[in-house]
Amino acid sequence: MAKHDSGGYRGAGLELLSKHGVSVGDSVKIATEDSETSGVLMPRYELASDDHIVVKLKSGYNIGIQVGRIKSITKLQKGEPATIAKAPEITEGKNLPKIALISTGGTIASKIDYRTGGVRAALSASELYASVPELATHASIDPEVLLSEYSENLKPEHWTMIAEKVAEKVRTGKYSGIVVSHGTDTMHYTAAALSFALQNLPIPVVLVGAQRSSDRPSSDAALNLLGATIFAIKSEYAGVFVAMHAGTSDDAVACHVGTRVRKNHTSRRDAFESIDVTPVALVRNGAVEMQEKSEIKLAKRRSDGNVDAKTKFDDRVALLKYHPGFDPKMIAHAAGAGYKAIILEGTGLGHVSKECFPALQKAVDAGVIVCMTSQCIWGRVRMTVYDTGRDLLGIGVIPLSDMISEAATVKAMWALANAKDAKKVMQESIANEISSSIPIEKA
C-alpha cells in the first residue's frame, strides 16, 4: 500500500483526508457528533458513494462514515508498508496446512475493485496476509493468478482452464484444499462446471467471491476468503463448494455444494443460497460446523491426490425460459441452429404451452436432448401429474427433478462433451445436482 495512497477517494472525502494529513493504511480515530471510531483507513469501495470514509475496525469489520458527519480525524499511527510484509514470515515457520489459491478475476481482499483487473498479476502471499491477517494463522497459501476477468465474460473454455489448473494442484498431493477466487456474477455456474468436471476429488475445492452494496461499505471479502480457507483446510469432506456470507449473521460463512447454489440477490452479501437443501456447513469463529440437516451426501477427504478430470465442455446448449407469448419458433430456431441440447425453464411443475409441442417433438426427433427445469427455482419438476407434463414426457422431454436450470445448462454442456450417452447422464445425479431422496421420473 503506497504511503500517500488516495485510495480511490475523491471530492469532499479526499479533501477531508488531505486536510487532516491522513492516508490509506493509517490508523485513525474519526469523531462525529455522536460517535468515535478507531481503525485503519481503508480504500474507498468501488460501489460506495463518494461521500463515505471507510475504516477497518479491530474486529475486521469495515464501516463507512459519512463525510458530512465527520467532525475530526486524528492520525493514531502512520501506516507502514514494512508491517505488511511481516505476516508471511511468521507463518512460514509454522508448518501450517497448505492451500492453493487460484485467482480468476474475482475477489481478493486487498483490492478496491475486486471484480476485475484490480487483481494484480503479481498477487503475492504477503499482500494476502496483509489484507486478511487471520489467514496467516490458519494456512500457508500459494497464490496463483490464472485469469483476470469479469465473471460475466467467463465461458465454458475458461471452466476447462480452471478445472485443469485445479486438477494440477490436486495431483501435487501437497494441498489440504484449493480456494478459487471468482467474480460473483457467474460463480455458481463455474461451481457446477467444476463439480461435473472434477469427480472423485480427494480434497475440498472452494469457490469464493464478494458482494458489496453501495449503501453498506462494509465488505465481505475478508470474511469470505477466511471462511473458504478454513473450510478448505478443516472440512472432513471433499468436493466442490461455494463459500459466501451466510444470511443469518455477519460472522458466519455458508458453504454450499457446487451444483445446488444460486446467486439470488444482485447486491446483498448473503446473495448466495442453497436451493432446496441446507448449506452443508457454516464456518464461524475459525471452526467448521457441518449442518446435520443438509440432505447432501458428501465423500470423505482422502490423501491420495487422485481426481477424475473430464474437463471439456460443449457449449451448444440453449437455455430457454418459457413465458406466456413465448414463440415456439424459438425452439425451432435452437434446434435448427445446431444446438445439441435445450434446457427449458418451464412454469410450475414443468410445463410449457401445448403450442410448443410440435416444435419440441421436431427437436427431439432430430436428436436434440430437451430437458425440463422450473422457473419457480425452488421445488421440483413433476411431469406425471398433469396432462401437459405427461404429453411432454410422451414427446421425449426429460424431467430434471429438482436440478436448477443453471446447473442443468452446465451439466448438458459437460455431458455432451464427455458422456457416451448424454441423455442418460442428464437423468442421473452425479454431483448432488438432484436430491437423492427424490425418485427421478422416467422420460
Added chain:
Amino acid sequence: MAKHDSGGYRGAGLELLSKHGVSVGDSVKIATEDSETSGVLMPRYELASDDHIVVKLKSGYNIGIQVGRIKSITKLQKGEPATIAKAPEITEGKNLPKIALISTGGTIASKIDYRTGGVRAALSASELYASVPELATHASIDPEVLLSEYSENLKPEHWTMIAEKVAEKVRTGKYSGIVVSHGTDTMHYTAAALSFALQNLPIPVVLVGAQRSSDRPSSDAALNLLGATIFAIKSEYAGVFVAMHAGTSDDAVACHVGTRVRKNHTSRRDAFESIDVTPVALVRNGAVEMQEKSEIKLAKRRSDGNVDAKTKFDDRVALLKYHPGFDPKMIAHAAGAGYKAIILEGTGLGHVSKECFPALQKAVDAGVIVCMTSQCIWGRVRMTVYDTGRDLLGIGVIPLSDMISEAATVKAMWALANAKDAKKVMQESIANEISSSIPIEKA
C-alpha cells in the same frame, strides 16, 4: 355433488369407502389406531396419492388419512344435495357486498382438478357456497366462467379477454371487487398484464389460485378463495392483486401487488412471494391487515366505476436469459426474427458478456427495445457501477431497476401495443413495477 360420487377414489381407497357404505359428501367419523377424525368426506385430490381418504374438518381444513391406517369409518350423516342449495338463499336476503368471480380455468374449491376442465361451464353460486360456506357470510357472488384452460396455455390474447371482462364488470358499478380464479403456473404474468391494462381501477381486482402437494392432501383452495374475496370486499385500496397462502401460517392469505409477485416454488402452498417488497396485506380471521412496512403505494378505492382500459398486447417480445456459453447469435436471431423488444435476464447487477455487445448494438440500432433485468430475481439492476454495465448503457440497453423479468416481459408487450413511446414507458413505474424509492438509471 352426486350422492354416490366415487370422488376420484380408486383401488384400496374406493374399496374401503364402498365397504363402509359411505360416499363423498357424507359426514363421517374415521378411526385409526391412534386417532378419531370427524368431518365431511371430500373428493380425492388429484395430486394426492391413491392411498389417502380426504376429510374436511369443521375448521375448514382438509386432512388426508392413510387407507392402511384406517380401522373403521362410521357414517354420521348422509350428504344431501338439498343442504347445499340453502346457502345462497340465506345470503341473498342479507344485502351483502357483491363480488364478480371470473373463472379462467384456475382453482375453484369444489373441484377435484382445479387446474383445468374440471371447472364446469355451469359453475353456480350455490356450488361455491357449498364448497366454501364462509363465502356466503361475506359476499353475494356472481360467478362467470370465461375460460377453462391450463394457465401455461394462456397467451397475451387471453390477457386481453380477461382484462376486457374485468373492465365490463367494473363499469357496472355494482361490485365491491372482482375475483379472478386462475391456474397458478402463469398467474403472476396475468396479474402483471392486468396491472398495466387496467389503470386507475376504482376497486380491487384479485387473482387467486391453489397450489397442492402430493404429500399434503390439505388444500389451500378454500382459504385462498375466501381470502381473495374478503380482500376484494374490505380493502380500502384499489388495483390488481394476487391472493395466495401466506408463508408464515396456515390461516393467513397474503395479498401481493400484481407486478411484484412471483411463483417461487413448484408445489408449496406459499409459493407466491412478493419480490423486494412486503406483501400489501394479510387476510386473517376474516379481516384485512394492511402491512405498514410495504413500500407499495396504492390508490384509494372509489365508487365511480371508471377504469382506463388499454387491453391490447403485442407478443413480439423475447425474454433471453444469459448464461456462460450463451450464444450472441440468439440476440441476432431475435432481432432478425421481428421481435420488437428483448428483455435480457443478465447476471448480477445487470451484465452479459462483452461478446454480446455487437449483437446488442445491432439490435438497438435496428430499433429493437433492449432492456436489462437480473436473473438474481431479488435486488435491482445497477448498470452505472461497472464497465460492463456502463458499456451496455452506452449501447442503449435500458436498465429496469428492480422490475422482475416476468413483469418486464409483460410490460414490454403492453407498451408496444399501447404506448406512443414504448421505450420511455419501460423506464417509468406505472403500476408499482419499479420501487418508487429507487432512482431509475438513465439509459
